[in-house]
Amino acid sequence: MIKIGILGGGQLGYMFLQNALQYPCEISILDPAADAPCAPHAHHFVQGDFKDYDTVVAFGENLDAIGIEIEHVNVEALRYLKSIGKKVVPDPEALAIIQDKGVQKAFYVKNNIPTAPYFELDNWEDLKHKKATYPLFQKSRKDGYDGKGVQFLKSEADLDKMLQVPSIFETPADLDREIAVVTVADHLGNIVTYPTVEFVINEEYNLLDYLLIPSSLNKTITDKAEQIARDVVKALNSPGVFAVELFLNKDQTLWVNETASRVHNSGHSTIEGAYSSQFDQMLRTLMELPLGSTQLFTTSAMVNLIGAEGETGPAVIENVEKLLAIPGTYLHWYAKAITKPGRKMGHITLVDDNLEQLKQNIKQVNETIKVVSKK
Amino acid sequence: MIKIGILGGGQLGYMFLQNALQYPCEISILDPAADAPCAPHAHHFVQGDFKDYDTVVAFGENLDAIGIEIEHVNVEALRYLKSIGKKVVPDPEALAIIQDKGVQKAFYVKNNIPTAPYFELDNWEDLKHKKATYPLFQKSRKDGYDGKGVQFLKSEADLDKMLQVPSIFETPADLDREIAVVTVADHLGNIVTYPTVEFVINEEYNLLDYLLIPSSLNKTITDKAEQIARDVVKALNSPGVFAVELFLNKDQTLWVNETASRVHNSGHSTIEGAYSSQFDQMLRTLMELPLGSTQLFTTSAMVNLIGAEGETGPAVIENVEKLLAIPGTYLHWYAKAITKPGRKMGHITLVDDNLEQLKQNIKQVNETIKVVSKK
Numbered sequence: 001m002i003k004i005g006i007l008g009g010g011q012l013g014y015m016f017l018q019n020a021l022q023y024p025c026e027i028s029i030l031d032p033a034a035d036a037p038c039a040p041h042a043h044h045f046v047q048g049d050f051k052d053y054d055t056v057v058a059f060g061e062n063l064d065a066i067g068i069e070i071e072h073v074n075v076e077a078l079r080y081l082k083s084i085g086k087k088v089v090p091d092p093e094a095l096a097i098i099q100d101k102g103v104q105k106a107f108y109v110k111n112n113i114p115t116a117p118y119f120e121l122d123n124w125e126d127l128k129h130k131k132a133t134y135p136l137f138q139k140s141r142k143d144g145y146d147g148k149g150v151q152f153l154k155s156e157a158d159l160d161k162m163l164q165v166p167s168i169f170e171t172p173a174d175l176d177r178e179i180a181v182v183t184v185a186d187h188l189g190n191i192v193t194y195p196t197v198e199f200v201i202n203e204e205y206n207l208l209d210y211l212l213i214p215s216s217l218n219k220t221i222t223d224k225a226e227q228i229a230r231d232v233v234k235a236l237n238s239p240g241v242f243a244v245e246l247f248l249n250k251d252q253t254l255w256v257n258e259t260a261s262r263v264h265n266s267g268h269s270t271i272e273g274a275y276s277s278q279f280d281q282m283l284r285t286l287m288e289l290p291l292g293s294t295q296l297f298t299t300s301a302m303v304n305l306i307g308a309e310g311e312t313g314p315a316v317i318e319n320v321e322k323l324l325a326i327p328g329t330y331l332h333w334y335a336k337a338i339t340k341p342g343r344k345m346g347h348i349t350l351v352d353d354n355l356e357q358l359k360q361n362i363k364q365v366n367e368t369i370k371v372v373s374k375k
Numbered sequence: 376m377i378k379i380g381i382l383g384g385g386q387l388g389y390m391f392l393q394n395a396l397q398y399p400c401e402i403s404i405l406d407p408a409a410d411a412p413c414a415p416h417a418h419h420f421v422q423g424d425f426k427d428y429d430t431v432v433a434f435g436e437n438l439d440a441i442g443i444e445i446e447h448v449n450v451e452a453l454r455y456l457k458s459i460g461k462k463v464v465p466d467p468e469a470l471a472i473i474q475d476k477g478v479q480k481a482f483y484v485k486n487n488i489p490t491a492p493y494f495e496l497d498n499w500e501d502l503k504h505k506k507a508t509y510p511l512f513q514k515s516r517k518d519g520y521d522g523k524g525v526q527f528l529k530s531e532a533d534l535d536k537m538l539q540v541p542s543i544f545e546t547p548a549d550l551d552r553e554i555a556v557v558t559v560a561d562h563l564g565n566i567v568t569y570p571t572v573e574f575v576i577n578e579e580y581n582l583l584d585y586l587l588i589p590s591s592l593n594k595t596i597t598d599k600a601e602q603i604a605r606d607v608v609k610a611l612n613s614p615g616v617f618a619v620e621l622f623l624n625k626d627q628t629l630w631v632n633e634t635a636s637r638v639h640n641s642g643h644s645t646i647e648g649a650y651s652s653q654f655d656q657m658l659r660t661l662m663e664l665p666l667g668s669t670q671l672f673t674t675s676a677m678v679n680l681i682g683a684e685g686e687t688g689p690a691v692i693e694n695v696e697k698l699l700a701i702p703g704t705y706l707h708w709y710a711k712a713i714t715k716p717g718r719k720m721g722h723i724t725l726v727d728d729n730l731e732q733l734k735q736n737i738k739q740v741n742e743t744i745k746v747v748s749k750k
Contacts (some may be wrong), residue, residue: 021393024708107723290700297672317399325665333399336605
């Protein structure tokens with residue numbers, strides 16, 4: 001029985017585990033939080049810091065294959081584990097590129113992957129003395145995710161808002177919309193993509209409303225996006241699941257925003273919508289099984305379930321029974337004990353081949369469900 | 376957070392658990408085997424005998440809802456748990472009918488459900504003195520499942536083969552084929568059915584080859600089968616998932632063979648093939664959520680994965696990588712440590728809207744996969 005270890009036991013590891021249990025394998029999870037969602041359910045749970053070299057080596061050295069559900073892990077330890085013959089997915093060298101936004105951007109440029117123009121400053125204060133064209137997005141080179149480590153600088157007047165860390169500075173896209181392509185590579189170099197995912201924005205609030213797969217974009221654009229995603233993953237030269245996030249500019253050119261070297265929010269509705277989900281593919285890459293089919297059963301949408309404003313404490317989800325009465329609706333609760341404003345507590349997938357019906361159902365979902373704290 | 380307990384931690388509980396983890400609930404499992412498939416993965420695992428009154432009461436009295444994945448459990452304990460306000464699914468009275476094949480047959484007759492003619496003998500030896508028309512199927516009233524507790528009596532010459540337990544004796548069907556209808560009822564009395572499942576027999580070996588959903592039968596028959604299944608579940612007057620197994624006679628009449636008051640082998644491919652699987656429905660009935668959609672995404676088939684002849688010991692599954700290269704193929708491994716000849720070790724679901732392609736893929740699956748013991 002193959003022994004698989006995952007660095008990280010949050011919601012991505014949790015959804016991975018739910019699928020992995022149907023395969024002949026034994027799953028160990030490493031996470032610093034004793035109450036991580038995966039903790040009660042993995043074959044083995046180890047409480048420990050996945051950023052610590054010795055902890056990761058000790059965790060991995062009795063396993064056959066090691067994967068990740070979070071990118072901020074100790075790459076040196078993964079390099080060592082690979083050197084002693086362990087299967088590591090993604091490859092530590094690919095992860096090293098992804099972990100550092102400066103290295104990641106240089107990688108795109110070197111491989112002729114279209115991306116936003118940028119420059120890099122190890123000393124962020126140098127921006128004051130640089131003749132730069134604003135606005136700019138400052139992105140910290142390391143440890144950024146989910147909008148953290150990003151600062152919008154509208155003009156020189158915003159210089160005092162700067163993040164005081166080594167950063168890259170990007171020209172903002174002239175954004176039509178954001179899209180993503182979840183892409184999977186196996187150990188033989190075979191690469192498959194899911195259909196392009198579209199981030200649909202609520203224009204009233206200027207917030208993400210839902211993710212839609214397949215997107216509403218025309219085939220010329222999605223073919224191009226999927227080819228760019230393949231090029232990125234081919235150049236990374238690593239097995240694993242990758243989410244290539246792209247900007248579609250108003251002139252219909254595409255820029256790669258960034259790449260995640262793991263399962264990703266934008267691929268969640270593949271659980272219900274596709275023959276093989278992104279979590280299933282993650283398992284297949286770790287077990288060196290043939291890649292699953294990325295074909296869709298149906299159109300699907302995904303809505304994040306976010307902790308409500310002003311609510312911090314033991315999580316309670318309201319109106320589950322009303323939610324699940326909406327046709328084609330699935331709840332994924334992430335089993336986090338505590339809700340906080342803005343925390344991802346779960347997601348909802350909706351399926352319907354009729355796009356208008358799907359949109360109506362999404363609206364109903366958004367009006368129905370709420371995560372609050374226990375009074 | 377609702378606390379749910381399941382009596383039994385075998386493969387049915389295992390598949391239930393995989394789905395249940397996406398809901399806000401806490402799952403406890405009671406099973407006599409320390410190495411039951413569910414043991415490492417439930418929130419709480421209790422090793423104990425689900426046939427023992429005190430064990431079941433102690434297990435259930437701090438929970439909110441109690442379900443089953445095996446029928447041979449202590450009904451008196453469930454009656455008690457219901458009496459102190461616990462949600463019990465299925466209702467203990469329905470389970471009491473199902474547990475005893477004599478009571479179950481009388482229930483069909485009383486409710487005008489078509490079923491094979493039969494008689495009941497508490498003293499099995501009385502058959503010797505009875506003027507009976509052979510052949511007969513003898514079925515033990517209690518503890519029969521998966522073909523256990525059944526004896527075919529071709530003629531009086533077979534009397535020495537009789538099972539020496541209180542039994543019913545049934546006239547065999549003039550069998551065209553066997554079918555089943557997985558049927559779900561909620562606490563409000565709403566009833567839904569999945570499309571009829573067909574047991575497809577390998578004519579060469581006269582063994583079950585695969586289960587097919589939807590069946591290849593005409594609508595007149597499937598409508599009738601689904602109506603009979605509804606009638607059975609309505610008369611049982613209980614929430615839960617039920618599998619109503621039927622004989623289709625050569626004259627195209629239908630007889631109910633027996634009913635399972637739990638998730639069932641015949642509904643496994645609803646995991647991939649249907650909007651909401653039988654395991655999802657089981658969870659919904661326990662949480663008193665609206666029933667899921669029984670609509671199918673696609674045609675699907677299910678092949679049991681049985682321990683090979685002559686192989687007893689630590690289980691090894693051969694050719695997984697070849698299996699999963701067959702398009703539309705899913706493996707469900709049941710995480711049982713030991714394989715034995717004929718033991719259900721897992722199942723394989725195949726999906727394809729093209730029935731001929733599906734049959735070819737099933738043939739390839741059967742030629743590929745094997746469960747042996749570790750040498």
